[in-house]
Amino acid sequence: MIQIKNDESIRIPESWRSKAIPMIVVGIIAVGISFFLFRLVSDKDVMKLVSHSYLANLMFCMTIAIGAMFFVLVQYVVRSGWSATVRRLAEIISSVIPWLAMLFIPILVMLVLGRKDLYEWNASREELHGLAAEKTGYLNWWFFSLRSVIYLSIWSVIVTWVHRMSRRQDETGEVEITLKIQKYSGPMIVLFALSVSFAAFDWVMSLQADWYSTIFGVYMFAGGMVAFFATMMLLFDLLQRCGKLRDAVNVEHFHDMSKIMFGFNMFWAYCGFSQFMLYWYADIPEETSWFRTRIENGWDTLSYVLIAVHFIIPFLGLMSRHVRRNRVGVVFWCAWLLVAHWMDMVFMVMPNTHVPASGLLFIAHLIGTIGMVSIFAAFLILRASDVPLVAHRDPRLREALTYSNPIL
Amino acid sequence: MSEHHEKKDRSRPPQSQGWIAEYVDEHGLLEAARKVREAGYTKTDAFTPYPVHGIDHALGIRPTVLPFIVLVGGFTGLGTALLMQYWMNAVDYPYLISGKPLGSWPAFIPVTFELTVLFSAITTFLGSILLNRLPKYSNPVFTSPRFDRATDDRFFLYVDSSDRYFNKNSVQNLLSSTNPESLEEVMEDASSTVIPRAVWLSVLLLLVIASIPMAIILKMRNSNSPSPRWHVFFDMDFQPKKKPQQISTLFADGRAMRSPVLGTVARGQWEGNDAFYLGYDPAKLAAHAGRDRSRFVGASLAAAMQDPVGAPALGQPPTPDEEKSPESAIPAGSNVPAKSETSDEMDESSNAAEKPSDEPSPGDEATDGKVMVEETQTANDAASPSSGEPANPSQDGAALASAVPTLPFVTNIPMEIDAQVMELGKKKFEIYCSVCHGVGGDGDGLVARRAEEIAQSYWLPPTSLHADAVRSQPVGQVFYTISNGKGKMAGYGAVLTPKERWAVVLYVKALQRSRNASESDVPLEMQSKLSQSK
Numbered sequence: 001m002i003q004i005k006n007d008e009s010i011r012i013p014e015s016w017r018s019k020a021i022p023m024i025v026v027g028i029i030a031v032g033i034s035f036f037l038f039r040l041v042s043d044k045d046v047m048k049l050v051s052h053s054y055l056a057n058l059m060f061c062m063t064i065a066i067g068a069m070f071f072v073l074v075q076y077v078v079r080s081g082w083s084a085t086v087r088r089l090a091e092i093i094s095s096v097i098p099w100l101a102m103l104f105i106p107i108l109v110m111l112v113l114g115r116k117d118l119y120e121w122n123a124s125r126e127e128l129h130g131l132a133a134e135k136t137g138y139l140n141w142w143f144f145s146l147r148s149v150i151y152l153s154i155w156s157v158i159v160t161w162v163h164r165m166s167r168r169q170d171e172t173g174e175v176e177i178t179l180k181i182q183k184y185s186g187p188m189i190v191l192f193a194l195s196v197s198f199a200a201f202d203w204v205m206s207l208q209a210d211w212y213s214t215i216f217g218v219y220m221f222a223g224g225m226v227a228f229f230a231t232m233m234l235l236f237d238l239l240q241r242c243g244k245l246r247d248a249v250n251v252e253h254f255h256d257m258s259k260i261m262f263g264f265n266m267f268w269a270y271c272g273f274s275q276f277m278l279y280w281y282a283d284i285p286e287e288t289s290w291f292r293t294r295i296e297n298g299w300d301t302l303s304y305v306l307i308a309v310h311f312i313i314p315f316l317g318l319m320s321r322h323v324r325r326n327r328v329g330v331v332f333w334c335a336w337l338l339v340a341h342w343m344d345m346v347f348m349v350m351p352n353t354h355v356p357a358s359g360l361l362f363i364a365h366l367i368g369t370i371g372m373v374s375i376f377a378a379f380l381i382l383r384a385s386d387v388p389l390v391a392h393r394d395p396r397l398r399e400a401l402t403y404s405n406p407i408l
Numbered sequence: 409m410s411e412h413h414e415k416k417d418r419s420r421p422p423q424s425q426g427w428i429a430e431y432v433d434e435h436g437l438l439e440a441a442r443k444v445r446e447a448g449y450t451k452t453d454a455f456t457p458y459p460v461h462g463i464d465h466a467l468g469i470r471p472t473v474l475p476f477i478v479l480v481g482g483f484t485g486l487g488t489a490l491l492m493q494y495w496m497n498a499v500d501y502p503y504l505i506s507g508k509p510l511g512s513w514p515a516f517i518p519v520t521f522e523l524t525v526l527f528s529a530i531t532t533f534l535g536s537i538l539l540n541r542l543p544k545y546s547n548p549v550f551t552s553p554r555f556d557r558a559t560d561d562r563f564f565l566y567v568d569s570s571d572r573y574f575n576k577n578s579v580q581n582l583l584s585s586t587n588p589e590s591l592e593e594v595m596e597d598a599s600s601t602v603i604p605r606a607v608w609l610s611v612l613l614l615l616v617i618a619s620i621p622m623a624i625i626l627k628m629r630n631s632n633s634p635s636p637r638w639h640v641f642f643d644m645d646f647q648p649k650k651k652p653q654q655i656s657t658l659f660a661d662g663r664a665m666r667s668p669v670l671g672t673v674a675r676g677q678w679e680g681n682d683a684f685y686l687g688y689d690p691a692k693l694a695a696h697a698g699r700d701r702s703r704f705v706g707a708s709l710a711a712a713m714q715d716p717v718g719a720p721a722l723g724q725p726p727t728p729d730e731e732k733s734p735e736s737a738i739p740a741g742s743n744v745p746a747k748s749e750t751s752d753e754m755d756e757s758s759n760a761a762e763k764p765s766d767e768p769s770p771g772d773e774a775t776d777g778k779v780m781v782e783e784t785q786t787a788n789d790a791a792s793p794s795s796g797e798p799a800n801p802s803q804d805g806a807a808l809a810s811a812v813p814t815l816p817f818v819t820n821i822p823m824e825i826d827a828q829v830m831e832l833g834k835k836k837f838e839i840y841c842s843v844c845h846g847v848g849g850d851g852d853g854l855v856a857r858r859a860e861e862i863a864q865s866y867w868l869p870p871t872s873l874h875a876d877a878v879r880s881q882p883v884g885q886v887f888y889t890i891s892n893g894k895g896k897m898a899g900y901g902a903v904l905t906p907k908e909r910w911a912v913v914l915y916v917k918a919l920q921r922s923r924n925a926s927e928s929d930v931p932l933e934m935q936s937k938l939s940q941s942k
Contacts (some may be wrong), residue, residue, distance in 0.1 A: 273517060277514055283506060403461055404465065
């Protein structure tokens with residue numbers, strides 16, 4: 001059992017800490033390069049491409065952090081024992097949210113300046129038509145900004161509070177702290193569900209202002225959960241390769257995290273299909289417009305490939321427990337699903353530029369992603385510094401270290 | 409323990425079946441199970457009040473093949489669902505739904521998902537029953553009274569005597585070294601394996617009782633009875649309403665049927681008695697003299713009732729002396745077919761109306777009888793309205809239908825006409841008429857095209873409104889057809905007001921003219937546009 005507070009094996013490697021600042025610099029440079037490449041894709045639509053690409057990449061990181069927050073809250077709600085050793089890393093990932101919120105500022109600035117490159121509804125009612133015009137009471141720059149601030153504040157408060165309480169337990173070992181978080185995590189999940197759903201409506205769905213889908217927030221959330229589990233397992237693998245957490249996280253934890261990831265991946269497909277089928281069946285022009293955008297301008301290839309890459313192939317690949325208990329298999333499918341989530345975010349956002357899909361566009365966007373992920377990773381390192389990677393005085397630690405999955 | 413075994417050795421004392429150790433918690437059980445496995449025993453089993461993590465590993469239970477069986481079951485369900493739906497929707501009963509392809513994969517997915525889950529679940533259920541060799545009615549461990557607590561708060565470890573390395577003393581020593589709460593030898597169940605007669609009888613009784621409803625249903629479905637049927641489900645068989653000719657207690661006169669309130673007209677009933685409502689001139693009809701007068705009055709009444717179904721029924725059936733035998737009714741060289749297809753007759757009669765009708769010849773008498781009254785006053789006496797019909801009493805509906813074209817239809821629309829009326833007519837035509845007749849009136853509406861595609865044998869194609877027979881009809885006749893229907897076409901008198909019907913007539917006439925228009929028909933201010941587009 002891990003009892004020693006200052007044990008180096010439950011801290012991030014020393015060498016990582018010095019890399020955080022260079023990574024932020026690299027990230028900013030990469031985002032700049034991607035902006036420059038978008039100019040080559042289309043000089044006319046460059047602002048459109050840049051803003052959409054920025055949003056897609058920000059959402060890629062944001063959904064991962066949001067997934068981490070949900071994971072932490074759910075562990076407390078269900079009083080789960082197995083996850084006591086892995087929960088801290090999820091706490092750290094989720095505690096990046098207040099910092100990611102800073103990256104949202106450019107988008108809000110664009111809105112205040114009245115630019116319509118990203119959100120077409122940022123115009124007066126007279127300039128819009130159809131449903132978009134009717135929505136101006138809800139979709140306007142000040143109300144949108146206010147809501148964004150509210151969502152980000154809710155999440156920041158939740159993750160900061162849970163993380164601080166959990167850290168306090170590291171010092172005191174009070175069981176009451178666990179009970180207290182358990183008590184409040186139920187209401188916090190309700191707040192979380194509503195705010196995440198509305199945030200998805202505002203930030204991503206309103207890119208096509210005349211379209212609406214009530215399951216959209218759930219869809220984004222499901223994709224984010226998959227990406228979060230993939231990220232967390234890849235991080236654990238990386239840490240163990242650096243000689244950390246070797247006793248705390250074992251094959252049983254990887255098995256369990258893979259199971260939940262597999263389940264959420266099915267849930268993602270379920271939500272995506274539920275959304276698609278109703279619109280497909282009714283076949284009403286104003287409702288199918290969103291899907292039409294995604295089969296035009298060469299985006300159809302991505303849309304169809306996404307079904308196989310995000311669902312069918314990993315569904316078959318992750319089905320067996322032998323894969324889920326095999327480290328190489330787990331790492332492979334985690335990396336695969338992160339790529340799938342990246343494609344999903346591209347699918348969500350980029351077709352709304354109405355710029356034809358091209359290889360250069362994808363490369364430019366990918367470089368932007370590398371930049372954004374590098375900033376995200378730097379935030380993670382900064383947040384993880386001086387924090388034990390295991391909640392080492394959690395009352396359920398013993399259960400987490402000794403349990404095993406039944407043999408089927 | 410088989411019955412065979414039991415019968416054979418009833419006299420001998422019960423044999424030892426193995427040893428069972430009792431523990432107060434799962435840790436003791438897990439520890440003991442590990443020891444027993446390490447000692448090499450494989451015929452072991454554990455009994456716990458709830459699933460214990462790690463017990464499979466401690467006992468050395470190997471992974472089961474069930475997941476692979478379930479995988480096969482799931483894929484079978486997936487394939488079954490897809491093939492079934494494709495066969496049903498695209499092969500056996502192809503039916504176009506909102507213009508989607510017959511084999512629409514997105515629509516198949518929910519059922520595919522359900523069947524995959526269902527097949528997987530059934531395979532899991534049956535597979536686990538088979539792999540566990542269930543049902544097992546008895547187990548020797550049940551003989552121990554302490555074992556009852558296995559479903560409550562105690563944990564048991566059992567070593568069977570059929571194990572390869574089983575040795576009574578060494579097993580006993582091994583188990584007692586694990587600090588069990590108790591340790592006992594499990595003896596063979598000495599009680600009889602014969603199922604008690606009471607059980608047999610109750611099962612039999614239950615079967616008999618269970619078959620009673622089925623027997624009653626079978627009898628009911630295969631026999632006749634003069635008494636009213638049992639109403640297991642009432643559906644809508646009994647309703648608090650009065651049927652015609654029943655007695656009402658609500659009204660003083662005791663009549664359930666009420667006559668209309670004085671000064672009112674029911675919907676679909678008489679609307680008016682002039683050309684605007686009828687499509688023909690009732691005064692002309694009344695003034696007309698001749699043998700057919702009574703018939704015309706009958707047809708007039710029918711039209712006045714505005715009831716497309718009732719219309720033929722109110723017509724006077726032809727008297728036998730007016731009828732001719734079918735052979736003599738069709739003169740040689742007549743173009744009237746000897747069949748009762750109503751729509752064909754209509755077309756034929758319209759053809760006849762095109763001919764110069766002031767010179768009726770004896771050979772044309774069959775067709776002349778249907779020529780419009782206002783054009784062929786002289787022909788009326790010579791022609792019998794039913795002379796073109798087969799003299800089959802069962803087809804008198806068809807015979808009566810021949811009264812229709814003899815009405816004095818009006819040739820001018822009896823209302824003010826302007827562009828708004830034309831717009832109204834276009835709108836109503838596209839709503840009600842175009843589904844069969846087509847937007848252009850060519851008889852190629854969506855319904856017609858679909859019927860043609862699936863080649864239904866009973867389908868009668870809708871008439872093209874540009875056929876000569878239709879083009880030559882006076883506006884009153886088109887109005888009459890719209891109001892009362894014709895052939896398979898239903899009447900639209902109930903859904904369109906007279907004004908709307910005339911508007912549709914106007915639009916139909918405009919459609920017809922559009923195919924035969926000359927440049928001079930185009931208004932002057934539009935002619936420049938026309939020449940530009942040329």
